[in-house]
Amino acid sequence: MPGQLYNLTSAYGNEQQLVELNEALKAAGIAPLADIVINHRCADSQDEQGRWNNYHDDVDHDGHPIDWGQWAITCDDKEFGGQGNKDTGEDFWGAPDLDHTNSHLREALVHWLQHLRDNVGFTGWRFDFAKGYGAKYIQQYVEGSGTQDDLNVGEMWTDLHWDDTTLGPNQDDARQRICDWIDGTKRRSTAFDFVTKGVLQEAVKNCEYWRLADSQNKAPGLIGWWPQRAVTFVDNHDTGSTQAHWPFPSDRVAQGYAYILSHPGMPCVAFDHYFDWGSKLQGEINTLMQVRRDAGIVAKSKLEILCAEDDMYVGRITGTKGSLMLKLGPRYDMGSLVPDAKAGWSKAAKGKDYCVWIKLDGEEAAAEPVTEAAAEAVAEQQ
Numbered sequence: 001m002p003g004q005l006y007n008l009t010s011a012y013g014n015e016q017q018l019v020e021l022n023e024a025l026k027a028a029g030i031a032p033l034a035d036i037v038i039n040h041r042c043a044d045s046q047d048e049q050g051r052w053n054n055y056h057d058d059v060d061h062d063g064h065p066i067d068w069g070q071w072a073i074t075c076d077d078k079e080f081g082g083q084g085n086k087d088t089g090e091d092f093w094g095a096p097d098l099d100h101t102n103s104h105l106r107e108a109l110v111h112w113l114q115h116l117r118d119n120v121g122f123t124g125w126r127f128d129f130a131k132g133y134g135a136k137y138i139q140q141y142v143e144g145s146g147t148q149d150d151l152n153v154g155e156m157w158t159d160l161h162w163d164d165t166t167l168g169p170n171q172d173d174a175r176q177r178i179c180d181w182i183d184g185t186k187r188r189s190t191a192f193d194f195v196t197k198g199v200l201q202e203a204v205k206n207c208e209y210w211r212l213a214d215s216q217n218k219a220p221g222l223i224g225w226w227p228q229r230a231v232t233f234v235d236n237h238d239t240g241s242t243q244a245h246w247p248f249p250s251d252r253v254a255q256g257y258a259y260i261l262s263h264p265g266m267p268c269v270a271f272d273h274y275f276d277w278g279s280k281l282q283g284e285i286n287t288l289m290q291v292r293r294d295a296g297i298v299a300k301s302k303l304e305i306l307c308a309e310d311d312m313y314v315g316r317i318t319g320t321k322g323s324l325m326l327k328l329g330p331r332y333d334m335g336s337l338v339p340d341a342k343a344g345w346s347k348a349a350k351g352k353d354y355c356v357w358i359k360l361d362g363e364e365a366a367a368e369p370v371t372e373a374a375a376e377a378v379a380e381q382q
Contacts, residue, residue, distance in 0.1 A: 006059035022121030039132030063111025088134035113145035130154035135184025196221025213308035227264035296320030322360035
């Protein structure tokens with residue numbers, strides 16, 4: 001957890017190596033985002049009562065100092081002796097919550113973000129535990145650091161609605177909370193689509209593909225309401241990886257990527273899945289990413305849900321250069337929904353319980369009959 005904000009030396013390397021990494025990423029066309037943990041900060045020493053609430057400032061830097069005291073901690077955090085104002089969000093139990101109502105503290109954080117942008121090379125921010133402080137402060141942090149024209153994303157991990165141990169069919173309240181948070185930032189940030197993750201993993205785990213359409217026949221997550229502001233994912237370092245607080249079913253991960261990489265929103269791929277889960281999954285992800293690029297699928301691409309039943313989901317997504325059709329589920333017979341080869345559709349990707357077809361604008365029909373491709377893909381799923 002964060003302590004000395006300006007000390008960027010860790011087990012992974014030092015600040016100069018981080019600068020060089022960011023330079024290499026940008027040279028390759030990749031915009032590096034920093035994980036910004038500013039809801040809470042670990043103190044460096046204890047007060048006379050043994051409470052951790054004294055902060056040091058051990059690294060020379062421009063801007064406001066960060067050797068804060070109890071005034072920087074919300075008064076709700078009594079175990080840390082906080083003397084600031086009340087918390088403007090949810091409490092984080094593991095470290096003192098910072099008082100974002102304090103203008104001196106906010107200015108110090110803005111100076112730090114400017115340093116990360118100007119001297120270290122980051123282009124945007126991933127705001128950790130974003131529900132821990134008021135969304136309105138995100139606007140100052142983004143605009144003050146000059147990243148308003150770049151990608152910023154908030155970890156607004158909101159609770160879904162459950163009926164006992166069963167995920168409820170309607171998650172409108174959850175996605176409304178995410179929309180409200182985005183509006184609270186004055187739309188200076190996007191948000192991770194935790195609703196899509198939760199609904200999708202229940203659908204593939206329990207063969208409940210009906211979940212992938214809401215009552216208006218739109219996608220049930222944030223991508224169904226505000227895809228331009230939705231960052232979709234299958235797992236991250238909290239939900240999966242070594243922590244595994246809420247992991248996607250391990251035998252269905254490829255299905256998850258087939259969905260988010262073919263659908264609206266801004267999909268991201270977990271490091272572990274791509275680099276540590278083997279060449280087969282990596283190859284499937286590579287293919288799905290290429291198919292997305294080929295069809296020109298973007299965050300606001302149009303989605304038409306053609307089928308959402310117990311054992312099958314079919315969606316058609318229209319991009320800037322073509323269209324995709326995604327079929328999920330174990331059902332063999334797609335009936336009239338099988339993409340027509342004569343209309344230009346061809347198989348582009350397949351795996352366990354999924355198949356993707358592509359139709360590029362202005363292209364002639366594929367040589368391989370798609371009906372055979374569909375049968376082959378479904379047979380492989382059995």
